[in-house]
């Protein structure tokens with residue numbers, strides 16, 4: 001069994017070395033992906049220790065891809081490497097193709113243009129990504145492209161974005177310091193900032209992990225809303241398979257820095273083929289009776305998850 005809450009947890013199942021690619025899976029069936037990762041390998045420079053190896057995955061344009069795997073499997077590192085946000089201590093090789101260019105090879109100016117306006121990221125623990133000694137407004141303004149500081153246009157833009165992410169009292173939030181807003185509000189603010197440049201791809205690394213269950217549901221609903229209204233492509237890391245089932249069209253399963261299985265969410269959750277995926281799903285969808293009511297969970301849609309749901313779900317992470 002996976003040891004829930006242990007960063008060094010390992011699956012009991014012995015995982016064969018081959019990678020399973022399913023018919024209809026993201027890697028084989030995508031004609032025009034917005035992002036293609038090929039043979040991405042991440043190694044610690046000091047020791048050569050491997051964080052991820054030979055990662056291949058595609059994000060179909062307008063689709064949402066969920067990246068799942070136990071703690072330490074390399075999910076966040078892969079996300080950070082897409083925008084070259086990993087520090088110097090990690091060697092990165094392979095390709096990250098975005099709109100016909102390999103991000104890993106871009107000059108700084110082109111890379112910054114992509115970071116500014118094409119690919120945005122939101123993280124878990126949003127408050128820690130805000131500067132504690134500056135108001136939300138002063139930080140938000142920096143995200144607005146072409147809007148002069150203090151301009152009426154900038155204010156209108158910020159208010160409109162905050163309204164879009166469901167902030168009810170945007171004037172107060174703009175004037176607040178990070179410690180004066182809740183975790184849920186901070187995540188909405190981060191999402192508003194991320195959306196300010198109308199990105200084509202949003203990378204959400206455990207966007208709800210630091211939030212309480214009630215707020216998690218609201219933030220997920222918001223992510224779904226903006227994904228649909230803005231036709232965003234999405235790469236989402238999550239330990240919450242309910243959220244992945246809800247939001248993602250495709251799932252990529254990582255173990256110890258390797259993709260062990262990928263395919264449509266329906267296939268992976270209904271019929272996981274790899275022993276590791278089976279163990280991962282069992283660990284999450286633990287329980288036997290609650291929410292067997294198909295009207296109130298996805299067990300009808302995903303029979304392998306039968307007997308599961310928010311009241312019983314377990315997070316596969318530290």
Ligand SMILES: Nc1ncnc2c1ncn2[C@@H]1O[C@H](COP(=O)(O)OP(=O)(O)OP(=O)(O)O)[C@@H](O)[C@H]1O
Pocket residue numbers: 044051069070071072073074075076077078087089090317318
């Ligand atoms: N800068 C770094 N220096 C040393 N080790 C690192 C560094 N970044 C990542 N690692 C190691 O790489 C592995 C993968 O880490 P990563 O955070 O990507 O995993 P994860 O799947 O996102 O985990 P979690 O679900 O807990 O966030 C871990 O063993 C981690 O300790």
